[in-house]
Amino acid sequence: MGAQSNAAPVIIKRKKVVGGEGHHGGAWKVAYADFVTAMMAFFLLMWLLNATTEKQRKGLADYFSPSVPVSPVSGGGDGAFGGDTLFSEFEMVQNDRGASERNATESHQARGTLGVDLSDQRRPEGEEFRKLEETLLGRSGESLVSDALRRHIVTRVTDEGLIVELFATPDQPLFEPHDGTPTPVLRGLLGALAQAAQTVTNGLALSGHVRAHPVVLARNPVWDLSTERATRVRTELEALGVEPARMQRVTGHADRSLVAPNPMAARNNRIELTFLRN
Structure with a gap:
């Protein structure tokens, strides 16, 4: 029988190391x-x-x-x-x-x-435009137009100037149906506009707009009609005393800029007169 040894047995433990390719350390x-x-x-x-x-x-x-x-x-x-x-x-x-x-x-x-x-807030035309609006719409107590005509006027101030919009209603058109002949309603409005224009020296721009017409028409008259009406308003204003040299632009926009949901509504028949900024 051999002699017993007191030395502890040697145990070798091998640990398998798995790479971190699947985790990437959170860099993603x-x-x-x-x-x-x-x-x-x-x-x-x-x-x-x-x-x-x-x-x-x-x-x-x-x-x-x-x-x-x-x-x-x-x-x-x-x-x-x-x-x-x-x-x-x-x-x-x-x-x-x-x-x-x-x-x-x-x-x-x-x-x-x-x-x-921020110069829009300091432009000298601002006060003049405000007085023009008050005169046309009667906000100051006195108006150049009657209550019946005042409902055809809408004004707004833009970067270009003060826009005075004259629009038709179903029962009171501004022009005869198929040409540029003004109705008594429009003549009354133009008389007030001409009188108001005498109080300022700003240049003027005219634009005509008409309602849409049926697409079945062989010849759509919207371009000729809007231009004819804008030109007729120019001649009427000049006859009422507005200096021709103040007219800077006369354009016809046909039915390309509608304001009513219905393209054929009478509300789309309108004239816009812009008092341009100096």
């Missing part, structure tokens, strides 16, 4: 998050292009443009301090970042801008 999550962020920014850009006006887009573009003077003491914005800091009024004037005046009052603090044109 970072790449996916970057992709989602880029897509969100892209769709936000597409929404802004569709939801903003040309003037607003210009303001956004000017904000990120290096041509806009942005200094360390100016935020470049149009917020609570108008793009300036609390210390802007203590800087030198006319250095693109300081005060607007050497001794500025509270109502004449320096104001920042992003290039958005």
Whole structure:
């Protein structure tokens, strides 16, 4: 019998190591998050292009443009301090970042801008247009037209100027059905318009619009009819004392700019007189 040994047996344990190819350490999550962020920014850009006006887009573009003077003491914005800091009024004037005046009052603090044109609020025509509207629509208590004629007038102010729209109703047309002969309703409206036009010196633009006609017609008269009616209104206004030199544009738009849901509605028969901005 052999002698027994007190040495412990040696046990060798082999561990199988599995590679991490299937998990990639989570790097794909970072790449996916970057992709989602880029897509969100892209769709936000597409929404802004569709939801903003040309003037607003210009303001956004000017904000990120290096041509806009942005200094360390100016935020470049149009917020609570108008793009300036609390210390802007203590800087030198006319250095693109300081005060607007050497001794500025509270109502004449320096104001920042992003290039958005706010001149519409300060144009001198604004007050004249308001008075014209009040005179035609009787908002000031006195009107150049009667209540029966006033319901044929709609006014609105745009970037181009003050638009006075004269429109027909089913029972009171502005012209004879198939030509440019004015009705008594239109003659009364033009008389008031000519009188109102004498109070300002703005240039004038005329545009004629007519309702749609059936497509079965061999010859659609909408273009000739709208142009003829606009031209007839021009001659009537000039005969009532409006200077011919003030006429800047006379156009016929046919049935391409309808305002009523029904293309053949009488409401689409209208004349638009625009008092152009100087």
